[in-house]
Amino acid sequence: MNNILIIGAGLCGSLLALRMAQRGFQVTLVEKRPDLRKVTQDAGRSINLALSDRGLRGLRLAGVEEEAKKLCIPMNGRMIHDKAGNTFLSPYSGRKDEYINSISRPGLNMLLLDEAEKMPNVNIIFNHACEEVDLENASATFRDFNSKKETTITADVIFGTDGAGSAVRKSMFESHKFLFSFSQQWLSHGYKELEIPAAENNGYRTYKNALHIWPRGEDMLIALPNLDGSFTVTLFLPYENSDYCFANLTTPEMVHEYFNKEFPDVVEMIPNLAEEFFGNPTGPLGTVKCSPWNSFGKVLLMGDAAHAIVPFYGQGMNASFEDVVVLDEILEKYVPSRPPQREGVDWDTIFREYETLRKKDTDAIADLAVDNFHEMKEHTAMEIFQRKRKLETAFEAEFPEEYYSKYSLVTFKESITYSEALKRGRAQDKAILNLLDDGKLTEEMSLKEKLELVKKETEAILHDDEVAFG
């Protein structure tokens, strides 16, 4: 019970490899693509990500938090841009020490690969694509990209961390030996990455320490800062059936017309707008859920392979790193000893307990991420939601120990689970919106009185749901 095969050396797979090696397992980490430390990166494929408390906890567990922080740019809030080019900053929290970080995906991945490679018990193989997994025998077949030859690797257990399009998951889907629940849901929007290049001397062309949003109802543009002074910009746009959509933005003139109309302050910051628009791919936005995550106590899905989510809560990577934390706690319980006292590990029990603990939370963050898509593109521009946000920020600033908004619960409060954050956060939102709509939060009330009323209403909502739905 010493040999572990991890398929997929992205963020989740490389952190898992590092942590499992620290626990004394013999790890083989296989990646389909070439070693990203040795090749130039593709343009237009999610260059930076939001790293927050749950993700940092995973990095801390493996002792790489401080190194990772060197790659981070703090973002204190959402900088909202209206059509006239006016901006206002909506902080992520009323507490000063709560912010999220922009980090380079390849930068962080390289750091994790470097750290994993330092371990004597980790062997990393690149350019080998998984073709099929023999689930009952923990054995996987790979094709070498260069020689085109097939090889088979057998282990005691396999972890599938091969991302949203997981080949390991596909083997489970196609197996007829157990019932595999599976869901893939696509949004009607796709995304396209663009770049705001750095100004002179690596300066930033717009405010550095924010996640920029241009909310336009059906479409949205966002931008996250990079260390070199550039911003990675992402356009979220319907594929079809809209005045402007990917189906009809087919000429440079149309692209410029659209950007000049909707995002005039952006046009001057992207010198090669049309070239980038047509040069970069259009990506789909999907949610994947499945169950069971493990088959025969031999193979376990983790990270995006088990639960791919849309990017609108900035939690994809954070959720995957939290997977490693949750698994690690269970391993600590069942396999605390160091090798070679490793015989008889009951992986089946470990894998089942992991899913029982974790599945409800990754389902919750998947649903929250879809909710936030609508919040970002529509609600951030709506008056009642701005009043709610302002009230919540005041609660958090005045009563930092007593109030956490849904966003804060999800993003900064890693001591509670995603599913609890969803339940409490939605009830709070419903309470505040209805109290505002009913005019029950009056000018005469103190902030403390408002907080007490919101808390009371939240509890009533949770109670009524409990009675009706259990």
Added chain:
Amino acid sequence: MNNILIIGAGLCGSLLALRMAQRGFQVTLVEKRPDLRKVTQDAGRSINLALSDRGLRGLRLAGVEEEAKKLCIPMNGRMIHDKAGNTFLSPYSGRKDEYINSISRPGLNMLLLDEAEKMPNVNIIFNHACEEVDLENASATFRDFNSKKETTITADVIFGTDGAGSAVRKSMFESHKFLFSFSQQWLSHGYKELEIPAAENNGYRTYKNALHIWPRGEDMLIALPNLDGSFTVTLFLPYENSDYCFANLTTPEMVHEYFNKEFPDVVEMIPNLAEEFFGNPTGPLGTVKCSPWNSFGKVLLMGDAAHAIVPFYGQGMNASFEDVVVLDEILEKYVPSRPPQREGVDWDTIFREYETLRKKDTDAIADLAVDNFHEMKEHTAMEIFQRKRKLETAFEAEFPEEYYSKYSLVTFKESITYSEALKRGRAQDKAILNLLDDGKLTEEMSLKEKLELVKKETEAILHDDEVAFG
């Protein structure tokens, strides 16, 4: 635009074939299995079904309602059996004319095939399994079960009515030319059919005009009457991880021990219990959702192929027949004329409009059916739910025009959609359960006062949800 290929001659496909032929289209109906009018039926595969108002509306549209009613046995309510063998009848509605019907699946299917076959413009081909659909060209390849030869049939449009395991849907799932959202969710329970044979002279061994339920928390037995005096019994039991589950009921002794303990009044009615238990297959219980239902304006999924649901609302067949009604209304709008004035039918528009109208409703009945699984196995035995049910039955009896329970909205009120029934029905349930829990429906109140309070609370719940979730 005259040739229509329908793949799958089950209940939905054969009703659709009949109706499309009545509209003047040239119909080819292809079925994988042999002609069920000419072979003996398999035991243990959903022998009877619940037919209610939405289904009857579809049969009426095609002029076969009266013939179908001859196959029906009215069921006026749920007959609940407790462990001691006590029974009580919980009516489906407080209105006397609202009941559901037990009907033989093969019997109804034969009737529909007979009627379709009478049409000069219908050609039915059996024993041909669909292997693949060329979605862009409305062409499908079949394998002849007898000769093993492949044939290809091309049409103007194809309808996939080939059930929960649809081959047509599989072609959509595997196409890489569009984004196909897809979900299959399995319950942790499976089902097994058994039979209570007729008494002497085709008599019934228990009350004929009810759907019998033995609710036992995690497991449940139900029974529906057949015309010949027998009942088809279905056991719903967890696959594993339960004191009694399919994984551990492995011997005749275990089966008898389980039935004697949980369903003592049934044991004497099933003479060959163990033989049937081990002779009949164990079936899975799954929900399938997908979107889009149409590809390239050439192929449309309908019935279980588009939306397979679990059987706990007795709405699977009814939803499929309602599909035909909804499509027919759209056809009436766009293609009212009779052939040969049939050129230039805009199927793409028809198919999109159909999905826009219909998808939210089939999603709703899928969710309601899963909810009802829990209601049937747990809630029917719980005191607060029995008080709710009693109150609702009184509302319906006293104020038949003013109150419809969730069950009645779904089952008897075909003028409102499943999605409206879900929204209003859940709000009503929540209102009543909370009013009961809070002790606000007091003895002193008249029934009318109680009804007004429930209505007011329901509206408040709907309003609060609207403010918070739009």
